[in-house]
Amino acid sequence: MIVDYHLHTSRCGHATGEMAEYLATARKRGVEEVGFADHFPLELLGEARKKGISMAAEELEGYFAEIKELQQTVDIPVKIGAEVDYFPGREETAAQVLAGYDFDYLIGSVHYLDGWDFTHPGRRDLYAGKDIMELYRQYFAAICRLAESGLFDIVGHLDVIKKFGYFPPGDWTEIIDKTCRVLKETGICVEFNTSGWRAPVGEAYPGPAFLQKCRELGVPVTLGSDAHSVRDAGRDLDRAVRILRRLGFREIAVFSGRRRTMCPLPPV
Numbered sequence: 074m075i076v077d078y079h080l081h082t083s084r085c086g087h088a089t090g091e092m093a094e095y096l097a098t099a100r101k102r103g104v105e106e107v108g109f110a111d112h113f114p115l116e117l118l119g120e121a122r123k124k125g126i127s128m129a130a131e132e133l134e135g136y137f138a139e140i141k142e143l144q145q146t147v148d149i150p151v152k153i154g155a156e157v158d159y160f161p162g163r164e165e166t167a168a169q170v171l172a173g174y175d176f177d178y179l180i181g182s183v184h185y186l187d188g189w190d191f192t193h194p195g196r197r198d199l200y201a202g203k204d205i206m207e208l209y210r211q212y213f214a215a216i217c218r219l220a221e222s223g224l225f226d227i228v229g230h231l232d233v234i235k236k237f238g239y240f241p242p243g244d245w246t247e248i249i250d251k252t253c254r255v256l257k258e259t260g261i262c263v264e265f266n267t268s269g270w271r272a273p274v275g276e277a278y279p280g281p282a283f284l285q286k287c288r289e290l291g292v293p294v295t296l297g298s299d300a301h302s303v304r305d306a307g308r309d310l311d312r313a314v315r316i317l318r319r320l321g322f323r324e325i326a327v328f329s330g331r332r333r334t335m336c337p338l339p340p341v
């Protein structure tokens with residue numbers, strides 16, 4: 074089974090293309106099940122509403138309706154997901170609002186540290202003066218809290234803090250090990266997100282050391298392209314499957330109604 078669980082659409086305001094187009098391109102690349110994961114409305118998570126960052130609250134109804142319509146007309150399963158920003162300390166707000174919707178899965182992502190959108194190309198100059206080891210500690214502490222919150226099924230782009238190619242100068246195995254242990258304890262799934270290959274870092278999320286550790290501990294994985302344009306739907310998932318197989322993974326996680334089942338990975 075090859076799935077692409079991380080597709081954005083024009084609804085979030087910074088991606089282009091419509092659902093049917095993403096679906097068609099993913100199918101052409103051999104994807105057998107897709108899931109949309111547009112950015113969940115920030116204003117429902119207790120943040121200020123920001124244009125061009127997430128869907129607006131009033132767009133959620135149309136988002137669900139469009140996916141439900143696609144489910145009737147296409148020949149592969151189409152799942153309803155969302156990529157939800159995790160804000161430490163706002164777990165209650167998130168739990169209450171998320172309980173009001175019938176998602177198949179939720180991807181939890183950290184995109185902000187102290188209000189800094191560290192994945193934004195326009196904000197990358199802020200890495201320059203930072204202690205990168207300290208930054209990694211801070212980021213992965215947030216990831217651990219995200220997992221422990223129990224709010225999400227999948228952790229999004231696990232090591233996206235490396236997006237612009239900044240790595241700690243010294244050994245950071247300890248951070249990797251600790252993070253993976255927490256992931257294992259919480260039962261959350263990790264996505265193999267191929268968008269890192271298209272980012273300055275040129276490495277998928279997560280990197281080899283993380284994948285190896287997930288494999289060792291038995292942390293489940295799923296697949297996503299994080300496409301923000303139609304041409305990236307289903308992109309490089311075949312390459313991802315080969316890497317997972319080489320590391321010893323034999324199954325990937327699929328979700329329905331927020332319940333996980335494991336499916337065999339295709340042979341390579």
Ligand code: ZN
Nearest residue numbers: 081085112301
């Ligand atoms: Zn996005």
Ligand code: FE
Nearest residue numbers: 156182229230
């Ligand atoms: Fe993201």
Ligand code: FE
Nearest residue numbers: 079081156299
């Ligand atoms: Fe995304």
Ligand code: ZN
Nearest residue numbers: 156229230299
């Ligand atoms: Zn994303």
